[in-house]
Amino acid sequence: xxxxxxxxxxxxxxxxxxxxxxxxxxxxxxxxxxxxxxxxxxxxxxxxxxxxxxxxxxxxxxxxxxxxxxxxxxxxxxxxxxxxxxxxxxxxxxxxxxxxxxxxxxxxxxxxxxxxxxxxxxxxxxxxxxxxxxxxxxxxxxxxxxxxxxxxxxxxxxxxxxxxxxxxxxxxxxxxxxxxxxxxxxxxxxxxxxxxxxxxxxxxxxxxxxxxxxxxxxxxxxxxxxxxxxxxxxxxxxxxxxxxxxxxxxxxxxxxxxxx
Amino acid sequence: xxxxxxxxxxxxxxxxxxxxxxxxxxxxxxxxxxxxxxxxxxxxxxxxxxxxxxxxxxxxxxxxxxxxxxxxxxxxxxxxxxxxxxxxxxxxxxxxxxxxxxxxxxxxxxxxxxxxxxxxxxxxxxxxxxxxxxxxxxxxxxxxxxxxxxxxxxxxxxxxxxxxxxxxxxxxxxxxxxxxxxxxxxxxxxxxxxxxxxxxxxxxxxxxxxxxxxxxxxxxxxxxxxxxxxxxxxxxxxxxxxxxxxxxxxxxxxxxxxxxxxxxxxxxxxxxxxxxxxxxxxxxxxxxxxxxxx
Numbered sequence: 435x436x437x438x439x440x441x442x443x444x445x446x447x448x449x450x451x452x453x454x455x456x457x458x459x460x461x462x463x464x465x466x467x468x469x470x471x472x473x474x475x476x477x478x479x480x481x482x483x484x485x486x487x488x489x490x491x492x493x494x495x496x497x498x499x500x501x502x503x504x505x506x507x508x509x510x511x512x513x514x515x516x517x518x519x520x521x522x523x524x525x526x527x528x529x530x531x532x533x534x535x536x537x538x539x540x541x542x543x544x545x546x547x548x549x550x551x552x553x554x555x556x557x558x559x560x561x562x563x564x565x566x567x568x569x570x571x572x573x574x575x576x577x578x579x580x581x582x583x584x585x586x587x588x589x590x591x592x593x594x595x596x597x598x599x600x601x602x603x604x605x606x607x608x609x610x611x612x613x614x615x616x617x618x619x620x621x622x623x624x625x626x627x628x629x630x631x632x633x634x635x636x637x638x639x640x641x642x643x644x645x646x647x648x649x650x651x652x653x654x655x656x657x658x659x660x661x662x663x664x665x666x667x668x669x670x671x672x673x674x675x676x677x678x679x680x681x682x683x684x685x686x687x688x689x690x691x692x693x694x
Numbered sequence: 695x696x697x698x699x700x701x702x703x704x705x706x707x708x709x710x711x712x713x714x715x716x717x718x719x720x721x722x723x724x725x726x727x728x729x730x731x732x733x734x735x736x737x738x739x740x741x742x743x744x745x746x747x748x749x750x751x752x753x754x755x756x757x758x759x760x761x762x763x764x765x766x767x768x769x770x771x772x773x774x775x776x777x778x779x780x781x782x783x784x785x786x787x788x789x790x791x792x793x794x795x796x797x798x799x800x801x802x803x804x805x806x807x808x809x810x811x812x813x814x815x816x817x818x819x820x821x822x823x824x825x826x827x828x829x830x831x832x833x834x835x836x837x838x839x840x841x842x843x844x845x846x847x848x849x850x851x852x853x854x855x856x857x858x859x860x861x862x863x864x865x866x867x868x869x870x871x872x873x874x875x876x877x878x879x880x881x882x883x884x885x886x887x888x889x890x891x892x893x894x895x896x897x898x899x900x901x902x903x904x905x906x907x908x909x910x911x912x913x914x915x916x917x918x919x920x921x922x923x924x925x926x927x928x929x930x931x932x933x934x935x936x937x938x939x940x941x942x943x944x945x946x947x948x949x950x951x952x953x954x955x956x957x958x959x960x961x962x963x964x965x966x967x968x969x970x971x972x973x974x975x976x977x978x979x980x981x982x983x984x985x986x987x988x
Contacts, residue, residue, distance in 0.1 A: 552876070603879065
């Protein structure tokens with residue numbers, strides 16, 4: 435057990451260790467020397483004004499930036515002690531272990547059942563698929579609303595339900611870390627509240643890194659908060675410290691709403 | 695003062711002018727639409743009046759003849775169907791594969807940009823040029839002779855750019871968020887393409903393919919170059935058989951001196967139009983069926 439800047443890491447090591455990460459899109463630098471440690475089974479929020487690089491940073495954690503031809507990532511990102519960007523690492527395998535929920539609900543144009551079953555199927559799951567679909571939907575607090583219509587199109591669900599379906603879909607491949615990119619920003623307050631409750635329950639089993647635009651949301655759901663500004667990590671620490679007693683003036687200015 | 699006066703702006707003359715401009719523009723667009731619809735209507739009516747009397751089952755199933763009252767369209771229709779099927783089998787897989795490569799695999803460097811520009815240019819090359827290419831390459835070069843296969847290969851070259859472009863557009867219309875979702879679950883590129891992108895793009899690809907094929911069915915010039923002949927007594931027995939097609943048969947009949955041949959040419963046109971319209975109908979049905987599902 436060790437504690438640095440108020441970040442407490444269990445004896446089995448952190449979920450994610452980020453050291454001096456830079457990201458360039460062509461000649462433009464989007465992330466500048468970011469280092470942070472994500473403890474296991476905690477919720478870490480990335481906050482900051484639009485364009486500060488928080489989504490870019492999140493997408494480094496499951497090598498989603500590999501899909502952007504102009505993106506270049508350097509520095510060290512270790513997941514359970516393994517370098518995610520080592521030459522022998524297959525990004526496909528990384529994305530299976532580190533799941534991602536996106537800003538806008540993006541279900542496949544298929545049935546509710548097929549949406550959840552897609553991930554396990556493509557990863558060669560052998561076992562009781564029905565059971566896995568049910569477990570995943572229960573974990574995402576959606577089962578009770580859809581159990582009698584699993585064959586219906588996912589597009590028939592409301593936005594909030596679709597986003598919970600996307601979370602169920604992510605959980606179905608049993609990731610060890612879940613990345614969420616502003617998962618509630620396209621939803622109404624009630625759907626948002628459901629997602630937040632869900633995140634609170636999920637951290638029993640999962641480590642979650644969430645990008646959010648909404649500072650109240652970060653304060654409500656996260657254990658640790660990282661404040662990014664213009665591609666740099668300004669401050670990282672326990673959420674209540676960041677919101678009530680930040681070390682940096684810019685952090686205070688942002689969390690009190692003086693800019694952003 | 696009338697009741698609506700409070701709504702009018704301060705400059706009444708300016709207001710009248712801009713409303714008039716709007717009305718004139720709408721009228722001009724409507725008239726332009728009418729030109730197309732009316733000429734198609736006139737064409738259809740004229741052809742039907744000329745040909746309907748000669749159009750019966752005997753005409754569709756009879757072999758060609760020197761005598762207009764005995765001549766039928768069977769050989770040309772069979773040739774067109776052969777050409778249609780072979781062209782579809784050749785051009786569809788090649789074009790879709792090319793479109794997938796360009797959209798999902800190729801780096802967006804200057805090579806792929808050059809290829810892209812050239813595909814767009816190829817779509818605009820006159821069909822007779824493809825005919826000359828087909829004659830040199832397939833008929834002579836590969837020694838396929840004046841066969842259905844040579845014709846189908848030539849027409850495949852002709853319509854592939856069109857199908858590739860249509861397929862690329864359909865693939866591009868699949869939202870990037872769907873790809874992200876699939877990649878995010880640990881899908882390989884092949885799994886993303888085969889299980890998400892292609893099924894979503896398929897209606898658009900099929901529509902484009904059918905429309906391109908209907909262009910191929912109506913083509914005459916390149917098939918004359920590769921040696922489709924106007925008078926053949928028997929239907930093709932295989933890909934290496936000699937053949938003729940509907941438009942060529944129609945052309946042959948129209949160019950005869952006897953008036954009776956003009957009537958059966960009109961009947962042939964009706965058959966060709968029915969073939970084309972039913973292909974377009976299939977395209978429309980496919981599009982509606984899939985787009986309402988998602």
